[in-house]
Amino acid sequence: MRPQVAYKPLDNLSPHNCLLVSLPLYIALSLYTLFAETHTQTMVHLVSLSKAMLFLTTSTILLLSVFLSSIDQIKIVSDLFQTQKLSASDKHIIPIVDAVGPESLAFDPHGGGPYTGVSDGRIIKWLQNERQWIGFAVTSLHRDGCEGSHDHEQMEHICGRPLGLRFDQRSGHLYIADAYMGLAVVGPEGGLATKVATEAQGIPFGFTNGLDIDQRSGVVYFTDSSWRYRRRNYISVIVSGDKTGRLMKYDPKSKETTILLENLTYPNGVALSKDGDFILVADTTNCKILRLWLKSSKSGIVEDFAHLPGFPDNIRRNLKGEFWVAIHVKRWKILKWLLSYHWVGNTLIKFPFDITKLYSYLPKWRVCGLAVRLSEDGEVLEILEDKRRNGWKFVSEVEEINGSLWIGSIRMPFVGIQERVVFHYYEEMDYFVLMVLYCKGKIRRK
Structure with a gap:
């Protein structure tokens, strides 16, 4: 209820x-x-x-x-x-040196980690006992000029940009959705990842993003957010109303890639249900979650699963079968209005300035962290919000492990750990x- x-x-x-x-x-x-x-x-x-x-x-x-x-x-x-507010004493951070953007978090079959991909193209592993990050894997052989304290976006297409991460819990292999290198996999010892899929039906991936794994079959489900725009131009994907996104699956046994859904508007994070009968995919542009039925009499049917107050990023399932959805930022009314006129966005992206850079200048002090926990039926169970703006911003993933929430961000230089705090459900009401x-x-x- x-x-x-x-x-x-x-x-x-x-x-x-x-x-x-x-x-x-x-x-x-x-x-x-x-x-x-x-x-x-x-x-x-x-x-x-x-x-x-x-x-x-x-x-x-x-x-x-x-x-x-x-x-x-x-x-x-x-x-x-009447909602509770996050206390600064309830949160902990694990800083990352000379890189930012721990987009996705993964734990290996032995509970080690988390592992995360950062802006310089590395996948790093957290060693709890030593309290330090170590390099684990890379998706590109070309590493000259990749590391160090500088703007990594200009080198992403060379160094790689790992986004979605997920372990096959049986084999210990880590699957990586790299925005530029496609779908890749690396063994338990790490090193240089092997590309396993870079195109589908003759169309190369342009922006490989989220992924999840069916731990029973080993099949990997992942998204290509756009084959027209690259990750560094992700704002253009939204404002232009681009509909070249795809949801796909990769079978490691047959090594075949199959398109499940296409013509999507910025498909982002994905998550399988506990029983594997459906899969969720974030529709970032339209601020909602879609559900594709994989089994039962509804197989093949796509429906709206949940509507959200902001732009969703990754989705992660907890042990109860509920889903944590990370919200990048809230959707202000004026942005909702702007996005309804895609001719404005299509005009903007033709002018000689970087619209994504312009977006980055939005006042960061106005942004607060936000995540939503959904039931298996799409009901909102919990809202996690940093109303005091203690540091959670541009949340990209929330992973629930042993009673704590591990929080990733596409733009912040740390991984966060948050104690569980329950918030009340609310519906977005018309501003007027x-x-x-x-x-x-x-x-x-x-």
């Missing part, structure tokens, strides 16, 4: 504060109206516009979006709910409705 939510009454809200809260809504609606009129006129006279004017108009829209996105609307929403209730000084119970 879905947990009930108790909302805080807002008895002390003054008209002055109500005005301050409503002002962002008024500005956003005004900008939307202005843009709608401008867009209509632009479509009529587009041919007569110069390239300079188009550049100026589109750039202005983007900058307004970035500015408005930095207004933490979600904080207003979050403060309405929330403001009306907010100004009236009361919120209805569900």
Whole structure:
């Protein structure tokens, strides 16, 4: 049964504060109206516009979006709910030197690790007794200039960028979804990984991302987020509405790669159900989780499994069969609006600036860590949120091990360990409705 939510009454809200809260809504609606009129006129006279004017108009829209996105609307929403807050004393971090972005976490059959892939192309292993990271494997033979303290993104296509990781618990082999090198595997002793799949049906992988393994059969399920864009351009995948993503499986016995789903919008993390009767795949662009049935009378059917308040990354199943979904960032209302007009995104990516770099300048202090625990039926059971912004940001994976949560991030220079904290379920409400209730000084119970 879905947990009930108790909302805080807002008895002390003054008209002055109500005005301050409503002002962002008024500005956003005004900008939307202005843009709608401008867009209509632009479509009529587009041919007569110069390239300079188009550049100026589109750039202005983007900058307004970035500015408005930095207004933490979600904080207003979050403060309405009676949820616990993470304490800094409950968390621990394991720093990583000269690299960032421990995207995915994996533990070997003996409980060793975690193992994680980082920005310089290495897969490193944590030695608990020695309290240090050691190199375990690489996906590329070319390592000159890869390591050290510098911007690794420019060398990703040479050095590799390991993302999804998963051990075959029977053989001890580690499977790696490398964004540039494809699907690879390395033995228990580590070293240079062997590529096992780099294309499907004649189309090369462009952005290999998440993976999971059926521990009964050894079959590997993985995603190619886009064959058109590379990982370093991942924001372009979202804003353009790209639909070249694929969900595939690799059979190590037959060495065949099969496409299960195609024409997907930014497929990301994947996770098999406890019984193996279905598989989940994160639809990052649309902020939801899809379920593909693999067995039973529903075999082959795809359906929405859960809708989320932000952009999902990796999915991991716990021992109970529940799923932890990492949320990269929340989806602000203005971004939701921007993504509904893909012609804006398609125009932006044609201009001579790096839209992914521009995204990286979004105010990091506004970002808080977020993860959601889902039941086998897609019900939200728990929300993990760093509302105090103690360090959890751009969460890429949550792995539940022995009562603790191991947390990865695509951009932070550490792996986090968090004690379990239970949060209440809530549904995303329309921003306008929330403001009306907010100004009236009361919120209805569900």
